[in-house]
Amino acid sequence: MHRAGERAGERSAQDGANQSPGDGPAPGGGGPPVVDHVPTDDGVVFLTYDDGAERDPRFVELVRERRLPVSMFLTDSVVGPGYAHFARLRAVGASLQNHTLDHPALRGLPYAGQRAEICGQQRKLESRFGVRPHLFRPPYGTYDATTLRAAADCGIAAVVLWRVTLDGDGDLAYTRGAHRLTRGDIVSVPSVDTPSLSLADRTARLLRELEERGLRVGRLEDHLRRTGPSAVRGRGRSGRSGARSGSPRDGRRSAGGPHTPVRTSPPYRRRAAGHWHSA
Ligand SMILES: [Zn+2]
Numbered sequence: 001m002h003r004a005g006e007r008a009g010e011r012s013a014q015d016g017a018n019q020s021p022g023d024g025p026a027p028g029g030g031g032p033p034v035v036d037h038v039p040t041d042d043g044v045v046f047l048t049y050d051d052g053a054e055r056d057p058r059f060v061e062l063v064r065e066r067r068l069p070v071s072m073f074l075t076d077s078v079v080g081p082g083y084a085h086f087a088r089l090r091a092v093g094a095s096l097q098n099h100t101l102d103h104p105a106l107r108g109l110p111y112a113g114q115r116a117e118i119c120g121q122q123r124k125l126e127s128r129f130g131v132r133p134h135l136f137r138p139p140y141g142t143y144d145a146t147t148l149r150a151a152a153d154c155g156i157a158a159v160v161l162w163r164v165t166l167d168g169d170g171d172l173a174y175t176r177g178a179h180r181l182t183r184g185d186i187v188s189v190p191s192v193d194t195p196s197l198s199l200a201d202r203t204a205r206l207l208r209e210l211e212e213r214g215l216r217v218g219r220l221e222d223h224l225r226r227t228g229p230s231a232v233r234g235r236g237r238s239g240r241s242g243a244r245s246g247s248p249r250d251g252r253r254s255a256g257g258p259h260t261p262v263r264t265s266p267p268y269r270r271r272a273a274g275h276w277h278s279a
Pocket residue numbers: 050051099103139140277278279
């Protein structure tokens with residue numbers, strides 16, 4: 001369900017008004033910080049949901065009832081006509097963030113294409129919701145220095161990866177570090193093809209685990225703002241996140257590794273099986 005005027009190539013011409021594709025580094029040269037964990041003394045973790053494929057009405061209710069300040073990283077071609085669902089989520093306290101127009105693996109792509117994917121979704125979300133996102137999650141968690149430059153040029157304040165993944169069975173996997181939830185963890189909830197638990201049930205299960213550990217859900221934007229540059233992990237390092245999409249660690253699937261394709265919706269059916277992964 002591609003719509004006319006939404007394709008990346010057409011976007012880049014508009015973007016070029018401010019900076020020609022292939023120009024030098026972004027002002028300051030560093031680009032936005034890349035975070036997968038936020039150092040904090042607060043007993044909080046951050047729940048982030050990817051793509052926008054699962055539209056579970058009970059999840060909206062859960063976010064409302066529990067006042068969960070979750071972050072939704074949305075891909076335009078996945079959400080398609082489903083933006084009303086995310087408007088409801090936003091109305092009950094979720095924040096809506098950028099996960100590209102069409103979910104490509106950005107690493108290695110030219111500046112113009114990367115910028116079109118990021119800036120295009122900034123504009124899309126702004127036109128739908130009147131708010132310009134500050135956070136960006138690269139599809140599959142893969143990015144390079146060009147991604148950071150493009151993100152900076154599109155007004156992104158931080159590139160958000162994850163240390164923890166919640167899978168379709170409600171189980172947690174860890175990309176690095178301790179195999180338990182700790183304060184400041186960023187938890188990614190990817191779209192999965194046939195989850196055994198609904199999004200609401202998976203989230204409720206995670207909330208019970210948080211309670212047992214004395215943790216609660218924090219608002220990622222607030223804590224990133226509060227923590228500032230010290231939250232940075234891997235600023236500008238281009239190889240790190242790509243490495244995490246490799247083979248399983250510790251005998252189990254890496255949280256950043258291949259996952260089952262997300263649930264089918266019209267844009268997905270056109271894709272080769274296995275194209276859609278975690279994040
Ligand atoms: Zn994704």
